[in-house]
Amino acid sequence: VAELPLEGIRVIDLTVSWAGPFATCILADLGAEVIKIESRYHWQQISRGVMARPPESLMSNEPVWVWGYPDRKPGERPWNRTPISNPTLRNKYSMTVDLTRPEGMDIFKRLVKVSDVVVESNAPGTMEKLSITYDMLKQQRPDIIYLRTSAYGLSGPYSSFHAIGSQIEAITGHSILRWYPDVDLSTVQVRFQSDAAAGVNGAFAVIAALHYRNQTGEGQLIDLSQSENVMTHYCQATMDYVLNGRVLKPLGNRDYYGTAPCGVYPCKGEDRWVAINITSEDEWRGFCRALGNPPWIEEERFSDNLKRFHNQDQLDKRIAEWTREHDHYALMHLLQKEGVPAGPVMDARDCYNDPHLRDRGFFEMVTQEECGTHLYPGVMWKLSATPLKIRMPPVRMGEHNEYVYKQVIGVSEEEYRDLEAKGHIGMEYIPEIM
Amino acid sequence: MAVQALSDIKVLDLTWYISGPYCTRLLADYGADVIKVEKPTEGDPARKLGPFLRDDPHPEKSGLFLNLNINKRGITLNLKSEWGSKVIKELVKDTDILVENFSPGVMEKLGLDYDTLKTINPGLVMTSISNYGQTGPYRDFKATELVLFAMGSAMYSHGIPEFEPLKYALTVLQFQAGGSVAAATLGAYYGSKYKGVGQYLDVSIMETAMGNVDTRMTECMAYQYSGRVNTRQPFGGGFAVGIYACTDGYIDIAAGASNLPRLVEMVNDDRLRDPKYADPAAAFKPELKEEFDEVWLGWLSTHSKKEVVEACLKHNVWISPVQTASDVVEDTHFNERGLFVEVQHPVMGKVKIAGRPFMMEKTPWQLRRPAPLIGQHNEEVYTRLGYSKEELVVLRQQGII
Numbered sequence: 001v002a003e004l005p006l007e008g009i010r011v012i013d014l015t016v017s018w019a020g021p022f023a024t025c026i027l028a029d030l031g032a033e034v035i036k037i038e039s040r041y042h043w044q045q046i047s048r049g050v051m052a053r054p055p056e057s058l059m060s061n062e063p064v065w066v067w068g069y070p071d072r073k074p075g076e077r078p079w080n081r082t083p084i085s086n087p088t089l090r091n092k093y094s095m096t097v098d099l100t101r102p103e104g105m106d107i108f109k110r111l112v113k114v115s116d117v118v119v120e121s122n123a124p125g126t127m128e129k130l131s132i133t134y135d136m137l138k139q140q141r142p143d144i145i146y147l148r149t150s151a152y153g154l155s156g157p158y159s160s161f162h163a164i165g166s167q168i169e170a171i172t173g174h175s176i177l178r179w180y181p182d183v184d185l186s187t188v189q190v191r192f193q194s195d196a197a198a199g200v201n202g203a204f205a206v207i208a209a210l211h212y213r214n215q216t217g218e219g220q221l222i223d224l225s226q227s228e229n230v231m232t233h234y235c236q237a238t239m240d241y242v243l244n245g246r247v248l249k250p251l252g253n254r255d256y257y258g259t260a261p262c263g264v265y266p267c268k269g270e271d272r273w274v275a276i277n278i279t280s281e282d283e284w285r286g287f288c289r290a291l292g293n294p295p296w297i298e299e300e301r302f303s304d305n306l307k308r309f310h311n312q313d314q315l316d317k318r319i320a321e322w323t324r325e326h327d328h329y330a331l332m333h334l335l336q337k338e339g340v341p342a343g344p345v346m347d348a349r350d351c352y353n354d355p356h357l358r359d360r361g362f363f364e365m366v367t368q369e370e371c372g373t374h375l376y377p378g379v380m381w382k383l384s385a386t387p388l389k390i391r392m393p394p395v396r397m398g399e400h401n402e403y404v405y406k407q408v409i410g411v412s413e414e415e416y417r418d419l420e421a422k423g424h425i426g427m428e429y430i431p432e433i434m
Numbered sequence: 435m436a437v438q439a440l441s442d443i444k445v446l447d448l449t450w451y452i453s454g455p456y457c458t459r460l461l462a463d464y465g466a467d468v469i470k471v472e473k474p475t476e477g478d479p480a481r482k483l484g485p486f487l488r489d490d491p492h493p494e495k496s497g498l499f500l501n502l503n504i505n506k507r508g509i510t511l512n513l514k515s516e517w518g519s520k521v522i523k524e525l526v527k528d529t530d531i532l533v534e535n536f537s538p539g540v541m542e543k544l545g546l547d548y549d550t551l552k553t554i555n556p557g558l559v560m561t562s563i564s565n566y567g568q569t570g571p572y573r574d575f576k577a578t579e580l581v582l583f584a585m586g587s588a589m590y591s592h593g594i595p596e597f598e599p600l601k602y603a604l605t606v607l608q609f610q611a612g613g614s615v616a617a618a619t620l621g622a623y624y625g626s627k628y629k630g631v632g633q634y635l636d637v638s639i640m641e642t643a644m645g646n647v648d649t650r651m652t653e654c655m656a657y658q659y660s661g662r663v664n665t666r667q668p669f670g671g672g673f674a675v676g677i678y679a680c681t682d683g684y685i686d687i688a689a690g691a692s693n694l695p696r697l698v699e700m701v702n703d704d705r706l707r708d709p710k711y712a713d714p715a716a717a718f719k720p721e722l723k724e725e726f727d728e729v730w731l732g733w734l735s736t737h738s739k740k741e742v743v744e745a746c747l748k749h750n751v752w753i754s755p756v757q758t759a760s761d762v763v764e765d766t767h768f769n770e771r772g773l774f775v776e777v778q779h780p781v782m783g784k785v786k787i788a789g790r791p792f793m794m795e796k797t798p799w800q801l802r803r804p805a806p807l808i809g810q811h812n813e814e815v816y817t818r819l820g821y822s823k824e825e826l827v828v829l830r831q832q833g834i835i
Binding site: 002003004005006007018019021022025026030043045050051054055057058059061062063064065067068069070071072081083084086087088149152153155156157158161162163164165166167168169170171172173174175176177178179180183184185186187188189190191192193195196197199200201202203204205207208209210211212214215218220221222223224225227228229231232233234235236237238239240241242243244246247248250251252253255256257259262263264265266271273274275276277279283332336339340341342343344345346347348349351352355356357359360362363371374375376377378379380381382383384385386434 | 439440442456460464483484485486487488489497498500501502548566567568569570571572575576577578579580581582583584585586589590591592593594597598599600601602603604605606609610613614615616617618620621622623624625627628629631632633634635636637638641642644645646647648649650651652653654655656657658659660661662663664665666667668669675676677678679684685686687688690691692693714715718747750751752753754755756757758759760761762763765766767768770771773785786787788790791792793794795796797
């Protein structure tokens with residue numbers, strides 16, 4: 001079997017929350033040795049849950065992706081069992097060290113010497129407080145690649161602001177755009193498009209820098225502002241303002257390009273829905289066939305796309321009367337058979353039962369010591385020569401201390417025991433961390 | 435001009451619409467020589483998608499197309515013609531990366547599938563992007579942004595319980611897919627370049643949505659772990675989390691859990707200093723939340739957006755103003771950092787777009803050229819392959835280029 005593309009590249013992972021961990025997850029998926037540095041003395045928000053030791057009573061709360069712990073129990077070490085973090089902890093190594101103490105910083109520097117890349121995703125200033133600067137990293141390893149990803153970037157008036165993805169949604173204009181028309185904005189749900197974007201583009205940036213380093217021997221600093229990085233995703237909105245002075249309003253499920261119908265309709269069962277979007281006359285005729293050509297489709301007000309677009313509310317009512325009688329999956333098959341773009345609004349159960357995802361092997365069975373055996377969302381792409389897999393389960397804090405300290409950094413047995421005695425090495429947070 | 439990281443990479447771009455072009459734009463942005471191949475005369479269908487300059491639906495005036503195709507060269511070619519597939523094979527000899535996003539099976543029909551092309555260039559990295567992937571029961575199903583979002587993303591839990599589930603805005607899922615593909619494709623290129631492993635990538639847009647870090651992936655995990663299914667319940671993650679109205683607009687704030695004490699300091703009302711709010715379970719008790727909101731919403735109702743933002747910054751509370759597209763384009767921070775750049779386009783004139791995806795110290799993002807006009811680089815590319823200007827005239831008349 002061929003080596004994975006990034007096998008042999010070592011990445012130090014100082015990331016928090018989602019964007020950074022997702023970037024390093026992609027590098028790990030592609031074969032890099034990603035070593036996550038954690039501290040037993042410091043809680044990193046959202047990196048291993050929203051609390052280190054949540055009481056069991058919280059396990060029935062919303063949102064499920066925060067509180068849906070295995071068997072609805074926090075367990076002995078809840079931080080190794082969080083649905084919010086475990087999916088991006090696959091294929092990684094973890095070591096613990098306290099970077100606020102000199103001997104901890106010494107260990108970090110020794111690790112930098114034998115690494116290719118450092119990735120961090122804290123608010124600017126956080127690394128500086130630890131005296132980790134690009135210059136300091138270069139002193140250890142002249143060709144180091146340093147990816148820094150933050151909400152607003154390393155310079156400019158907002159640079160030092162603390163934020164997570166939901167604030168970036170708001171400031172980049174997405175929160176307003178992705179809601180129901182004419183519904184109060186204070187109901188907008190918390191979401192994170194910029195984390196997803198920064199994750200993939202951050203990994204891309206690192207690989208580009210690695211290629212350049214191989215060609216020239218030079219490393220470099222990358223400043224990825226998560227708000228800037230995601231801006232192109234919303235280019236129709238910014239362009240409409242730039243080109244036409246128009247400020248786009250929320251469209252709900254309606255198509256910005258005016259294809260109609262474009263909507264989500266209720267189905268048989270509780271809270272079941274199907275998405276249908278007709279983009280051509282051919283598809284409209286297929287849709288009519290699927291419905292059994294009821295008389296109302298002949299009405300003048302639905303006779304072409306423009307009319308359907310203008311009379312979409314009435315059309316939606318007709319469609320909903322029909323969809324309500326059917327199962328959401330059955331509707332997909334019925335409509336797709338007639339060449340109509342349609343699909344069920346899949347909840348998590350549907351994802352795991354879905355025959356297509358099963359056929360393609362999207363989910364992978366993984367056993368992690370403190371969580372048990374589960375099906376995990378897998379790697380996003382199928383590579384023919386070097387298939388990418390979940391090679392290692394979501395890493396537990398400090399799981400690879402022995403390996404990293406002794407084999408990667410080369411500390412002696414005696415030094416290791418000393419660092420352990422000083423509290424750097426371990427698999428538990430100190431009790432003060434809640 | 436400064437050197438760029440990917441300047442030595444040659445990309446043959448057989449993509450159209452959004453996901454594929456965004457992937458190859460990222461490669462072009464950092465220096466790759468991307469040759470975009472379009473259908474003769476009408477070009478990429480994204481040219482028919484707006485917004486257009488002054489709402490004029492002209493193939494060279496699409497703001498979307500411009501954003502997706504800066505820094506590329508463009509040629510036209512009828513891939514269905516014999517000459518067309520011959521030219522692609524000639525170009526593939528000198529190509530590192532080929533990206534395409536036709537329906538599954540189209541490349542085989544054109545005689546341009548990976549098995550054929552790798553015999554011409556064994557080191558080739560070829561990426562196929564499609565809605566559902568090259569295999570599986572949904573392979574030939576139709577999709578749009580809405581349908582893919584319903585299936586691949588966390589639509590089911592996005593919205594209000596009484597209303598229908600909601601997609602995200604515009605076509606963001608396809609942009610995200612393009613970014614995901616770019617990372618994988620560049621990774622595979624790295625393997626080809628330094629380990630001699632050329633290969634084929636089969637990417638399903640639906641799977642790029644399911645496997646990305648926004649809430650779908652974590653919801654799947656939570657369901658496996660706990661058997662619980664995420665619904666459209668309000669977030670509920672703390673006392674002050676989400677979007678709130680102030681006197682003249684909205685702000686987004688995240689002051690749940692460990693950040694709460696800083697918010698309490700900011701509001702500076704003794705009622706919030708009650709230790710009962712410090713219990714991590716407190717925010718999930720409706721009666722306590724109501725009591726808290728009385729003070730918190732009261733404070734907001736006497737402060738403007740600007741005042742709230744300033745107070746939050748002073749107290750290190752996670753905050754941002756809720757902005758519209760016009761706020762974004764006029765935003766001080768984004769403009770001071772130089773995010774927006776002016777593209778000089780032969781038909782559109784000067785157009786401001788959000789430029790760089792990220793900043794590289796030594797190999798910076800550059801705006802090297804605007805999006806290509808239809809067939810703009812035909813002569814340049816084809817004469818380099820050895821075709822004469824006379825031959826090109828004939829091909830043009832036959833509608834092949």
